[in-house]
Amino acid sequence: MKNTKIPKLFRKQYSSKTLNKKILKRIHIPKDRKMVSDLFVENSSGKMELKDDLPEKTRAKLKTLTKSIKKNKGFLKTWKASVVLVLIAVLLVFNLFFKDALLKRAVESGLESVFNAQVSIEKPHLSLFKGIITYDSLSIADSDKPMYNLIETGKAQLEISISELTGKRVRIEEMLLEKVMWNTARSEDGSLSAESSGAGNSAVMEKEGLTSSLALNPEDIDFQSLIDEQKNNLSSLNLIEESNEKIKALETRWSSDLDDMKNEIDDLSAKINTVKSLDPTNIGSIEDAQFMINQVNDLYSELEPLKQRVSSAGNDMIGEKENLAALTGSISTSIEDDIAYLEGFLNISTGDMGSIASGLAENYIRNRWNSYYEYGLKALKIYRRFQDREKKESKEKKGLRRDSGRNVIFPSTEKPQFLINHIEISGGDDNTGNLQMEISSITSEPDLIKNPLTFEAHLKKGNSSLNLDGTVDLKTDSEELFRMDIHSPENPVHLEQGFPALSINEISGQADFSGLSVILPKGSVVTTSFDMTINDLMITHDKSESLLSKTLSDLLSSQKNVDFKGEVSISTEGIENISIDTGLDDLLTNSVGGYLDNLNGSMSWELRANLLKYLSPELDSNDKLMSSLDLLGAQSLDQVKSVNILEKILDDKKNELNNKADSITGELKESVLEKAKDVIKLPGF
Amino acid sequence: MITFIAKIFVALNSNSRPSEMASAITFGFWLALIPGGNLLWTLLFIIVFFLKLNLGSFLLSLALFRMIVPLLDSLLDLLGGLILQLPVLEGYFTSFYNLPLVPYTQFNNTIVMGAFVAGLILWVPLFMLFLQLVKLYRKTLAPKIADSKIVKAIKKVPIFSKILKTAGKLI
Numbered sequence: 001m002k003n004t005k006i007p008k009l010f011r012k013q014y015s016s017k018t019l020n021k022k023i024l025k026r027i028h029i030p031k032d033r034k035m036v037s038d039l040f041v042e043n044s045s046g047k048m049e050l051k052d053d054l055p056e057k058t059r060a061k062l063k064t065l066t067k068s069i070k071k072n073k074g075f076l077k078t079w080k081a082s083v084v085l086v087l088i089a090v091l092l093v094f095n096l097f098f099k100d101a102l103l104k105r106a107v108e109s110g111l112e113s114v115f116n117a118q119v120s121i122e123k124p125h126l127s128l129f130k131g132i133i134t135y136d137s138l139s140i141a142d143s144d145k146p147m148y149n150l151i152e153t154g155k156a157q158l159e160i161s162i163s164e165l166t167g168k169r170v171r172i173e174e175m176l177l178e179k180v181m182w183n184t185a186r187s188e189d190g191s192l193s194a195e196s197s198g199a200g201n202s203a204v205m206e207k208e209g210l211t212s213s214l215a216l217n218p219e220d221i222d223f224q225s226l227i228d229e230q231k232n233n234l235s236s237l238n239l240i241e242e243s244n245e246k247i248k249a250l251e252t253r254w255s256s257d258l259d260d261m262k263n264e265i266d267d268l269s270a271k272i273n274t275v276k277s278l279d280p281t282n283i284g285s286i287e288d289a290q291f292m293i294n295q296v297n298d299l300y301s302e303l304e305p306l307k308q309r310v311s312s313a314g315n316d317m318i319g320e321k322e323n324l325a326a327l328t329g330s331i332s333t334s335i336e337d338d339i340a341y342l343e344g345f346l347n348i349s350t351g352d353m354g355s356i357a358s359g360l361a362e363n364y365i366r367n368r369w370n371s372y373y374e375y376g377l378k379a380l381k382i383y384r385r386f387q388d389r390e391k392k393e394s395k396e397k398k399g400l401r402r403d404s405g406r407n408v409i410f411p412s413t414e415k416p417q418f419l420i421n422h423i424e425i426s427g428g429d430d431n432t433g434n435l436q437m438e439i440s441s442i443t444s445e446p447d448l449i450k451n452p453l454t455f456e457a458h459l460k461k462g463n464s465s466l467n468l469d470g471t472v473d474l475k476t477d478s479e480e481l482f483r484m485d486i487h488s489p490e491n492p493v494h495l496e497q498g499f500p501a502l503s504i505n506e507i508s509g510q511a512d513f514s515g516l517s518v519i520l521p522k523g524s525v526v527t528t529s530f531d532m533t534i535n536d537l538m539i540t541h542d543k544s545e546s547l548l549s550k551t552l553s554d555l556l557s558s559q560k561n562v563d564f565k566g567e568v569s570i571s572t573e574g575i576e577n578i579s580i581d582t583g584l585d586d587l588l589t590n591s592v593g594g595y596l597d598n599l600n601g602s603m604s605w606e607l608r609a610n611l612l613k614y615l616s617p618e619l620d621s622n623d624k625l626m627s628s629l630d631l632l633g634a635q636s637l638d639q640v641k642s643v644n645i646l647e648k649i650l651d652d653k654k655n656e657l658n659n660k661a662d663s664i665t666g667e668l669k670e671s672v673l674e675k676a677k678d679v680i681k682l683p684g685f
Numbered sequence: 686m687i688t689f690i691a692k693i694f695v696a697l698n699s700n701s702r703p704s705e706m707a708s709a710i711t712f713g714f715w716l717a718l719i720p721g722g723n724l725l726w727t728l729l730f731i732i733v734f735f736l737k738l739n740l741g742s743f744l745l746s747l748a749l750f751r752m753i754v755p756l757l758d759s760l761l762d763l764l765g766g767l768i769l770q771l772p773v774l775e776g777y778f779t780s781f782y783n784l785p786l787v788p789y790t791q792f793n794n795t796i797v798m799g800a801f802v803a804g805l806i807l808w809v810p811l812f813m814l815f816l817q818l819v820k821l822y823r824k825t826l827a828p829k830i831a832d833s834k835i836v837k838a839i840k841k842v843p844i845f846s847k848i849l850k851t852a853g854k855l856i
Contacts, residue, residue, distance in 0.1 A: 029700050030824050068700035077737050084731070168788035402720055403758040405796030408769040410782040 004059040006050065007066035013047040014040075026069040036065065100125050103133070114386050115150065117141035118190040131160040141190020142183075142378075149186055150378065153427065154179025164415070172420040180427025180435060182375075223610035226345060233341065236334035236611075240618040243327045247625035250320055254632045257313055258639065264306055265642050272299055272646050275653055280660040286668065289661035296654045303650060307643045314636045321629060328622065335615065339608050357588060358580035360507065361532065361564045364493055365578060373570060380572060416445035433461030446474040464491045470517070482519040482526065489513075493534055509537040509562075525571045532564040559584060693741045697819065698827055701739065707815035709738040713746025714811060715804035717754050718761065720797055725790035757803075758796060765799025 014022065019040060027033040039058070040048040054062075103124045111119040123136040134157045142150040157176045164171040231237060275295055283289050420442040428435040437457040443449055452473035459466040470484030495507040515530030537559055566580035612619075696706060712733045719726050733743060769778065781787055791797045830836055 027700055028703055028823065029698075029827075031828060032700060065700060072700070072702050075737050076735055078735075080735055084734075163785070166785035167783065401755045403755070403762060403796060405720075405758075405762050405794045405799075406766065407791075408766070408778075408793045408795065410775070410779040410793060 004056060004063060006054065006059055007063055009066050009069065010039075010050050010062050013043070013045075013049045015046075016042075016048050019048045023069065026072045027065060028072075032061075032065060035061070095128070099128075111140060112192060115140050115143060115382060116385065117143040117146065117150065117192060129162070131162040131165070133158040133160065139184075139186070141186060143191065144378075146189045146191035147186050149184045149190065150182065152179075152181045152184050153177045167415070168417070169415055170418045171415070173422070175420055175423040177423070177425045178427065180425050181429060182432060223607055224614070226342060227611060227614050230342060230345070234338045234611075236331060236338045236615060237618065239327070239331050239334045240615060240622055243324065243331065244618065244622050244625055246327065247324060247622070247629060250324070251625065251628055251632065254313075254317060254629075254636075258632060258635050261306070261310055261313065261639055262635075265310075265639060265646070268299070268302055268306060269642070269646055271302075272649050275299060276649050278653070280656045283657075283660050283664070286661060286664050289657060289664055293654065293657050293661065296650055296657060299650055303643070303647055307647065310636070310639045310643050314640050317633055317636050321633065324626075324629070328626065331619075331622075335611065339604075339611060342607055342611065343604060357562065357582045357584035358564070358566070360495065361534075361566070361580045361582065362578045363495065364511065365532075365566075365568060365580075366575060370575070373575065376570075377572070414448050416443045416448040418444040419449065428459070430461075433459045433466075435459050447476055452478070462492075465489065480518060482517065484517040486513065486515040486517065486528070486530070506540040507538070509534040511535075525569050525576065528568045528570070530564075530566055530568070532566070534562045534564070537562055559587075689741055689745075693739065693745060696739045696741065697822065698831070703816050703819035703823065704812075705738045706742050706819045707812050708736065709740070709743035710746040710815045711808055711812045712736075712738065713743045713748075714750045715808060717747050717750030718757070718800035718804045720791075720794075720800065723789060723791040723794075723797060724786065725792060725797060725801065728790075761799030761803060762795045763799070764803060765795030765797065768802055769793060769795060769798050 009023065024033055024037060027036060035058075039051055039054065039062075041051055043049050100123075103126050104121055107121050107124060108119045118141045119139070121135050121138045123134075125134050126132075134155070137152070137154055138156065139152040140150045142148045155176075155178045157174070159173040159175075161171040161173055227234070275292075278292060280289075280292075283292065421440065423437075423439040423442070425437040425439075426435065435457065437455065439453065439455045441449055441451045441453050443453070446452065452471045452475065454471050455468070457466075457468040466486070466488045468484055468486055470482065471480075472482050473480060489512045491511040491513060493507070493509045493511045512533045512535065513530060514532075515528045517526050517528040519526050562582060562584050564580050564582045566578065568575060569577040712729075716726065716729055716733070719729065734740075768774065778793070782793060792801070
């Protein structure tokens, strides 16, 4: 038989106090505690010791209890430290071997969600202790043009302050980006999805293109095409169509009503003619006379409602015709409005045509700056997508069951949550131009740093260059939100299409541009005032003998340098306004003003003729319909007359019958009186 | 899952300290109150991990209390806001806020602060309550359950006896 050894813990002798402290207090099952307590007895020396000859079952129980008593010592489980150490070791190893792969995935997915296009980063490396992130190359595809990169960079290095990171602040001390290129071709499609992108402000540009081409090439204007393009915006056409529709509806309704009433008049007329044919002289008795009078009265009861309807229909028709006449009358006003509207497309006012030189400069500036503007818009689009992403993330957090609470902000050490101290960018190529750029102090909390964001950029392409130097001050008390000095010398100007209308075939020269861009506080429009000088102006023009050609030839050959002053306003909607002033305009206006005035008059006349021709089918239809309405009006008047005649006939017949009845009544009266006299002459009285 | 529940059941009926069970449930409640994803929660979890308590009860109470805690969010927000905006404590909080790593605890969030303080205040009363409940269970209910016919019958089913044996060994 198995004989379980009594654990050492229970073989010892204890004072009753120690027994309680070391054993009994560590047994937490009341039944077990009582059992153990009962097992101990006081010996001769006053100590508590275990009874002898314990049964096997009790010995086994004591063994189990010993284990749990030992377990119940202390409050910490130190062996768990080894689990934590193993976990830390695993994390470190994982970090050592996989952190760069994790970084690659995190950067790519993060940037892809912001740019909505494929992003690829090569050999990213993170040094946690030094706080340095490097990579060999990064390319971000253009979501609007998936076969092109929005931006591509070579080696880059970011120095992040670890001490700031411990304070939950991101501070990038230095950021170096080399070989930055933009708009480079990709070997594969860079789109994430089949999402198609809209063509931005193409509509605006199309309209601008139409306007300028029409204004400058009057001989080539296709007025019919212009009217066709704008037909939906022409109020006269709609008005005529509306008028014709109303006339047609009215004509159909009134034709039907007049036909019905005509039938009724004819029926009644037949009845009245029957009564009319009765000869009162043939009436022999008062009963016959009364019968005929009743017949006439019956016809009256039919005539009266008919008369009222005919008369009321005539009045209604007059009223509705008056309304239509008012509508038709407004057609001519509407045609004049449409002509004015279409003239706006031609832009043929003498004043505008007098701004030829400034128009030339405007075209040049639009072409020159639109690409920068498009890049600015892309940056804004990406920034907004980034903001939406942040909002979406915060919304997702709200979707959890717990509230997000509020963050109470305590005064920190006046350091912003995000700061890039300095960025150096270099890159570009011969096609895009070589770029050098430095940006300082990009932060999420501009009020917490002393200096505003400053930037300097230098782009060189061939002989021309563009130098930008500016500040962006987003502090709450900022007086000047944005300021940028622009200096761009030796820009080639070449307008191949020239101005055929003015016999100019080609214009070329070199433009020196300098300007200052600002945004006023709380404004959303960047205003750039600039000076531009076009040097070495070369103009090739027709050698024809026309007056215009000769005038221009003399004038332009005397101008080698042309100075322009102006202001460009750019908002998120595009270039809102360009105003340019140059002395050349006055010279041109004086020289070609008369020619332009004649041109203006002739184009306006042509436009009017073309519009009237375009509207003529509808206008003719309108005239015809109005004529048919006039006919219906005449019919209505005839019906009124007919009813009046019928009434007259009835009146006459009634009078005749009444007279006859009176006559018969008189004769009867006399006959009665005669008989009465005979009765009065009685013999013997 | 059955083993997990069996472990809790065995711990409840074994000679473990009632305080282990009570503190496990109380810590579960406290960590359920505090929103996760911050350093404070992680630190508390690590501390709990090192303490000698019944991990099963801790995880079970954490999961159960998590389901009802959102109902208390408005109260926690109120309490946290009240504490964080106490002028007397502003200086301490400011210097605390500027210590390294401390901002990651999100102690400046009203719900985090409210939950932390509420959990701290409620810790002792809840611990005492659960302690008494465990003691009461062991004194009155446990012997009755152990002697009941159903439990005796269940213990005879091989799979249950095996599970209870395994759970008993693990504890």
